[in-house]
Amino acid sequence: MAEWRALKNIDPHCFACGQGNSHGLHMRFFSNGERVKSRLVIPDHLRGWHTLVHGGVLATILDEAMSWAAIHLTGHFILTQEMTVRFKKPVHIGEEIRVQSFVNERVSPKKAGLKAEICNMSGDVCAESSGLFALFTTEDFIRKDLVPAHMLEAMNESMWRSA
Numbered sequence: 051m052a053e054w055r056a057l058k059n060i061d062p063h064c065f066a067c068g069q070g071n072s073h074g075l076h077m078r079f080f081s082n083g084e085r086v087k088s089r090l091v092i093p094d095h096l097r098g099w100h101t102l103v104h105g106g107v108l109a110t111i112l113d114e115a116m117s118w119a120a121i122h123l124t125g126h127f128i129l130t131q132e133m134t135v136r137f138k139k140p141v142h143i144g145e146e147i148r149v150q151s152f153v154n155e156r157v158s159p160k161k162a163g164l165k166a167e168i169c170n171m172s173g174d175v176c177a178e179s180s181g182l183f184a185l186f187t188t189e190d191f192i193r194k195d196l197v198p199a200h201m202l203e204a205m206n207e208s209m210w211r212s213a
């Protein structure tokens with residue numbers, strides 16, 4: 051299997067992957083050409099009650115992981131169309147977790163099915179997701195005003211290249 055290579059973050063403000071968002075998750079992604087992965091510790095301010103991580107935060111992590119896999123592994127711009135999440139074990143603030151994602155099915159030229167799972171350090175699956183993603187050409191993404199021109203070059207580059 052190919053080695054894991056770091057992918058380039060291009061938007062510092064993203065809640066999930068932006069390295070400059072002081073309220074965010076600061077996720078960084080790696081790809082081996084078949085899967086995308088990340089590891090993180092959820093910051094204290096994103097707890098649900100007591101030490102439990104909020105389910106919506108776990109859903110964001112899964113959405114982000116599937117989105118990066120969809121972009122990097124299909125070479126398209128994307129929008130999440132729908133996703134389902136199954137929460138299997140609690141995740142706690144301060145606990146390191148790992149997330150992996152992959153393209154499960156190329157549904158049509160404009161749609162892909164993705165999957166992701168979050169594991170704790172014991173290897174238990176804590177949450178898993180399936181998602182349907184709309185795949186866009188660069189031209190269609192621009193036409194729908196979903197990417198500003200100044201980000202286009204960086205986004206196009208980060209789709210296929212490592213950092």
Ligand SMILES: CCCCCCCCCCCCCC(=O)SCCNC(=O)CCNC(=O)[C@H](O)C(C)(C)COP(=O)(O)OP(=O)(O)OC[C@H]1O[C@@H](n2cnc3c(N)ncnc32)[C@H](O)[C@@H]1OP(=O)(O)O
Pocket residue numbers: 057058059060064067113114117118121122128129130131160161184185186187190208209210
């Ligand atoms: C290495 C990677 C680095 C990357 C770094 C960045 C990572 C960041 C990651 C963070 C990411 C986080 C991810 C997030 O959180 S994305 C944010 C959450 N998701 C959304 O906001 C999606 C909102 N939903 C929609 O826009 C639609 O329902 C979609 C598009 C999903 C499906 O729509 P559907 O299939 O039901 O069709 P429709 O009949 O409704 O069509 C509506 C209109 O859209 C056109 N249309 C539809 N599909 C396509 C297509 N494929 N190519 C071209 N055009 C398309 C269609 O022609 C029509 O246009 P018009 O006739 O009205 O003009």
